[in-house]
Each structure stands twice: as structure tokens, then as C-alpha cells.
Amino acid sequence: MKGKFFPVEMRRKDGGSLLLREAEEGDAGAVLAYLNQVGGESDNLLFGRDEFAMPLEQERQWIASLRKQEKSILLLGICEDELSSVASVSAFDRRERIAHRAEVAVSVKKACWGLGIGRAVMEALIRFARGQGLEILQLDVRADNGRAIALYESLGFETLGRYRNFLKVQGEYFDAYCMNLYL
Ligand SMILES: CC(C)(COP(=O)(O)OP(=O)(O)OC[C@H]1O[C@@H](n2cnc3c(N)ncnc32)[C@H](O)[C@@H]1OP(=O)(O)O)[C@@H](O)C(=O)NCCC(=O)NCCS
Structure with a gap:
């Protein structure tokens, strides 16, 4: 069923190609290296x-385990054989009462922002989430992350509220917005 959505090849704004595919077990090392790099590229x-x-x-x-879950996915964005984005939908599908909801997360390598x-x-x-019958996507975004907030709002996400002191980065607190997309 996931095969209906991925892999898919798309065009970037600079004309280059972007391959979106589900992560496989063999990607584990590359995903860890990627996350450890992008963690240092912003405080978001x-x-x-x-x-x-x-x-x-x-x-x-x-x-x-994610590969076996129909409503969850770890999605890789590959540009010219390089891992440029890691994103996920993580459904709460082990509990029936919240199985209609999922957490969504996205990051792009800084060198590839704006494409x-x-x-x-x-x-x-x-x-993907719509196709798998999910009803709500939720995320938390740092309140000063204008780039991400503009993206989420343009996709229809609405702000539920402000989470005061959500992050503490080197002793400094940052608020976040809790945002939902009702599918
Ligand atoms: C947020 C992030 C995922 C955006 O990825 P990106 O590939 O740069 O985004 P895109 O090029 O597709 O731009 C998407 C939207 O972002 C917004 N945007 C892009 N550049 C912007 C800028 N300089 N200032 C404000 N908004 C901007 C626009 O709304 C743009 O919409 P458009 O498609 O109409 O131009 C990326 O910056 C990132 O990974 N940041 C660090 C990690 C992070 O913040 N993740 C989100 C945590 S909640």
C-alpha cells in the first residue's frame, strides 16, 4: 500500500531532481550521520x-519497525545520490482512541534550503497521510522559525497555541507553536 506513494521523483526549483523514497534498514548509518549534521545547522x-x-x-x-506500519513512514529526500532531507509521519496506531492522529517532522540540509x-x-x-486514512497531522515548531511556520500555514496547518519554554538551548528558553492539519 505504501508503494502507491513512494518512490516518487520530482523537480527542484533549480531544475535538479529530488527522489523521495521510504528509508530501508541499510540507510540507518546515513540517516544518523544526516541527523547529527542538521542538528548543528539550526537551533530549530x-x-x-x-x-x-x-x-x-x-x-x-x-x-x-516503521516499515511494517502502514500509517507511518520515514521518508528520505535524495538529490544527486546525496541524502538531503529526512522527514517522517509517526502514527499513534497502537492506541485505537488516537489512531486517527500522527506526528509529522521534516528537515532539509542547509545547503539545500530554498529549493x-x-x-x-x-x-x-x-x-500519504490522507491516503492511509489519517485525520490529523500534528507538529511543534519553534515560535521564531518563520520559514517553517510560513510553510506549514501555506499548507493549511492551524496554530492551537503557544507552548512557553518548549526548548532550552544552552540555558536560553524558546517558545513553540503547536500546529495541527485537519485532513
Ligand atoms: C523548514 C525547512 C524544512 C524548509 O525547507 P526548504 O526546503 O528550505 O523549504 P522550501 O524551499 O520548500 O520553501 C518552503 C516555504 O518556506 C518558506 N520560506 C522559504 N524561504 C524562506 C525565507 N527565506 N524566509 C521565510 N520563509 C521562507 C516559504 O513559505 C516557502 O514557500 P514557497 O514554496 O511558496 O516559496 C528547512 O528550512 C529546515 O530543514 N530547517 C531546519 C529544520 C527545521 O526547522 N525543521 C522544522 C522543525 S518544526
Whole structure:
């Protein structure tokens, strides 16, 4: 069923190609290296540079378990053989009462910002979520992350409220907005 959505090849704003495909167990090392790099490229994620301390085997097992879940996906964006984006939909499908909801997350390597990758990835994840019968996508975004907020609002996400002191980065607190997309 996931094969209906991915892999898919798209055009970036600079004319280059973007391949979106589901992560496989063999991608675990590249995904960890990617997350440890992008963690240091902005203060907008839940981890900083080299702070994504997941052992390789655990990452492999996590990818394997996500692959078996119909409503969840770890999605890779590949530009000219290079991992340029990692995004996910994580459904709460083990509990019936919240199985209609999922958490969505996206990041793009800084060198590739502004090429339309973030939008293409989010649009693809929304199509996927709709197709799998999900009803609500939720996320938390740092309140000063204007680039991401503009993207989410343009896709129809609405702000539920402000989460005061959501992040503490080197002793400094940052608020976040909790946002939902009702599919
Ligand atoms: C947020 C992020 C995913 C956007 O990815 P991207 O590939 O640069 O986004 P796109 O090029 O598709 O641009 C999408 C939208 O972002 C907004 N945007 C892009 N550049 C912007 C800028 N300089 N200022 C404000 N908004 C901007 C626009 O709304 C744009 O819409 P458009 O398609 O109509 O031009 C990326 O910047 C990122 O990974 N940041 C670090 C991690 C992060 O913040 N993740 C989100 C955590 S909640």
C-alpha cells in the first residue's frame, strides 16, 4: 500500500531532481550521520550537532519497525545520490482512541534550503497521510522559525497555541507553536 506513494521523483526549483523514497534498514548509518549534521545547522530541532545519540542497531530496528506500519513512514529526500532531507509521519496506531492522529517532522540540509524540497516533502507526506486514512497531522515548531511556520500555514496547518519554554538551548528558553492539519 505504501508503494502507491513512494518512490516518487520530482523537480527542484533549480531544475535538479529530488527522489523521495521510504528509508530501508541499510540507510540507518546515513540517516544518523544526516541527523547529527542538521542538528548543528539550526537551533530549530530537538537535538544539536552530534546529539542524536542513537546506536546504529537501534536505528536499524526503528526503521524496520516503521516499515511494517502502514500509517507511518520515514521518508528520505535524495538529490544527486546525496541524502538531503529526512522527514517522517509517526502514527499513534497502537492506541485505537488516537489512531486517527500522527506526528509529522521534516528537515532539509542547509545547503539545500530554498529549493522547494521542504514543500515537496510536506506535500508528499500529506498525500500519504490522507491516503492511509489519517485525520490529523500534528507538529511543534519553534515560535521564531518563520520559514517553517510560513510553510506549514501555506499548507493549511492551524496554530492551537503557544507552548512557553518548549526548548532550552544552552540555558536560553524558546517558545513553540503547536500546529495541527485537519485532513
Ligand atoms: C523548514 C525547512 C524544512 C524548509 O525547507 P526548504 O526546503 O528550505 O523549504 P522550501 O524551499 O520548500 O520553501 C518552503 C516555504 O518556506 C518558506 N520560506 C522559504 N524561504 C524562506 C525565507 N527565506 N524566509 C521565510 N520563509 C521562507 C516559504 O513559505 C516557502 O514557500 P514557497 O514554496 O511558496 O516559496 C528547512 O528550512 C529546515 O530543514 N530547517 C531546519 C529544520 C527545521 O526547522 N525543521 C522544522 C522543525 S518544526
